[in-house]
Amino acid sequence: MSRPAASPFPAAGEPTDSADPTDGDGAYASGGWSEADDDRTAETLAWLKRKRKAHRRQQGRDLALLLYSLLLAVVGYGSGLAVHFLRGLDEGADYGGFGAGLTRGLPAVFPALTLLLCLVSARDALWRGPVVLPGPAVGWLLGQPVRRAAVLRPWFRLSAGLALIPGVLGGIAGAVLLRVTGQASIGSALPAVLPAALCLPLLAVALGMAVERRPDRAATVRRWTAPAVLLLAALGAQTGLAGTGHRVRPLEWVELWSGPWGWAAQPVVRACGGSAPGWPAAVVLLLAATAAAVLLAHREAGAVPTAQLRARAATATTVASVLWSLELRAAKLALLDAAGGDATRMVRLPPPRGRAARHLAVVWRDTLTLLRAPGRLGRSVLWTAAAATAAGLGADLGGERRPVGLVVGLVCGYLAVGALAESARVETDDLRRSAWSPYRLRGLMLQHGVVPAVVGAALGLLAAVPLALHGSPAALLDMPLCAFPFTAAALYGACRGPARTQLMFLGGGSPIGSPGPLIYLAWYAAGPLVAVTVLALTLSYGAPATVVTVSVLLTALIASVAARSATKLLT
Structure with missing residues (x-):
């Protein structure tokens, strides 16, 4: 039989070379056991340090490569902005x-x-x-x-x-x-x-x-x-008001x-x-x-x-x-589970009855879910307020800042509607959840868009009232209409399926890098990217009738793509 491998450090209770706790008769000199006799902190940490030396050296090389790549990105993409900024200082830009x-x-x-x-x-x-x-x-x-x-x-x-x-x-x-x-x-x-x-x-x-x-x-x-x-x-x-001269000294x-x-x-x-x-x-x-x-x-x-x-x-x-596998939804679920999830409240809502009960079951479930998780509605309200603020600031500043404020406002609007569409995402996290429904998955997902669209349009209408009072009456039509394409984009995101990491490796090399990551980002954010781009162009240059037409067509297009994606999830 082979002898067992020696331990890398002395076992608990075993005397070390530096100190002998026993006297000549083998009894403890201190008269009994003490916690210090079993303390192996120094030996354990020293052994770990030796074992981890090669791993730490490799980690250092990986970190150096990462920092070098970030430095190249900053120099390559940020040097132009820095030169433009410094040139503006030389030309007397008014900051x-x-x-x-x-x-x-x-x-x-x-x-x-x-x-x-x-x-x-x-x-x-x-x-x-x-x-x-x-x-x-x-x-x-x-x-x-x-x-x-x-x-x-x-x-x-x-x-x-x-x-x-x-x-x-x-x-x-x-x-x-x-x-x-x-x-x-x-x-x-x-x-x-x-x-x-x-x-x-x-x-x-x-x-x-x-x-x-x-x-x-x-x-x-x-x-x-x-x-x-x-x-x-x-x-x-308060910061914004103070910046414009409305300070509260006390x-x-x-x-x-x-x-x-x-x-x-x-x-x-x-x-x-x-x-x-x-x-x-x-x-x-x-x-x-x-x-x-x-x-x-x-x-x-x-x-x-x-x-x-x-x-x-x-x-x-x-x-x-x-x-590392680019499954951002799985990471979010892990964080929510560890943090305890959203706070819930016991709210009762009478279920639909009669002949329409079957058709209103999904809407009733989504409404009840939203009422029991008020945090989602609160996040939607905050994002809606941020959207109205960004669009209003862009309109007030005018010039080249107007389209920037509009785009930022549309992105915030999508996030507001997306916070209301959590039920659709939960449905596709585990396809076995849809077994209760008599509808096919594509029809079920479209029904999950009713509550986000209606609530998002209502929030958009409320947020547009201050803008209308300050000289932008078109906001009363534009902001509620944006909720419908954003809902369709959120449904497409829920039905997008697993991350297609193979897109990261498409395209050949170029002086500015591989286009693979950009292709992946375009696929991952296709819904909001298309919705925000089309709506930004339409709201900037289109008449009210054009805005309505484009909103309807864009909603139908993205919703049809989302329905096809939902069907593919089952194959």
Whole structure:
């Protein structure tokens, strides 16, 4: 018989060369067992470091190649924009008006930025968080006699360090923006934005650690997500109003002193010539609060429950695998399942009766689903408001900005209608769900478009009222009509089928790269791409009768393609 392989490090309870816990008679010198006798943290981590050396070297090469590719893309595609921008500066382009509006909105910009970072970090902590170990490490390493803190805390430090990279880059970009717009010199702008660039990302990471450490806070995050989004929209509105000269001084004073968001804004306000007499105290408070939050989070990082780590490792592995296969829908479902999904409410709706009950069953189910998941309706309302705002701003600015605002508004409108079409996507996630219906799948999918089209048209009509009152009565017709082609595009996206990754490799090489990725994106976004393009051209140059005709024809065309795609799903 062959001898068993030797362990890479001493077994638990086995004395090491550096210290002998026993005396000459073999008894423990300390008089009994202690936890330190079973501590193999140093040996385990050293062994892992040796085993991972080749893997880390390969990871470094892959990362270097990725960074090199990104650098080439930035230089190749961004150098032209940079040259155009710098040439505009030499020719005296007027950025001062934009800079003055930005300076007036700074007291609201920083609270909005802080709220956005914290919201993203808290939602991220529902399925991932700052401390995410690979699956093998959770399944094997934490089962060894090692100190959990020594294994978990380096991952928190890594997350905190990575969070500083976009923070510092964003701070540099903000300082350059202040310099370009003439609001501050680079020598005063860069030190002014540095506290915010360093502290706000770290505070967001600390918040994510608090959510990951305590699973019971997940329900709180989900409950307060909708109010936080509404508050974010309100801060955006305040920023826009302040930029146009409608400032609320008492509210700005409260924002500047109510927390880290305001403390981070004060040195920037002072650098731009605003009033911030207590900015040194604000910076001290910001640094102290950040240090305290990071130290507390670092201490809690070593006590994340193993069940949490195991679930997060499994979700991260699933998301990474489906993203590499370009199955974005599967990744979204995995994230929703890990984060607890949308909040639901018990709502009752009388079912249809009589002869029309059979034909209204799908509409009744979709309406009931929408009422029981108000988050979808809330997202649709927000995207509709964003669409109206973008279109209105484009119309007010005029010139070359008008088509840009129109296109952005149409994209937001598609997202608003797409949020209402979740029932159609759920139907095609698993084709066995349609077994309850007496209709064929193509007819069933078309019936799933009734509720998104009607609700989307109603929201579009409500959003068009302010535009009509400000001199654009055509919006009362245009915005509701856009809901029908967008519904058809959403149905096509639901019936699109598995990702055709072979499209990534079509076409030959060229000096600007392979067209394969563009072909794949064109296939993946064919529905909204066609709808937005045709509607943008029609709304820009067509009469009202033309808009109605094109909307009807476009809806019929995309819906017929969606129906054929639904039939192909069964083959």
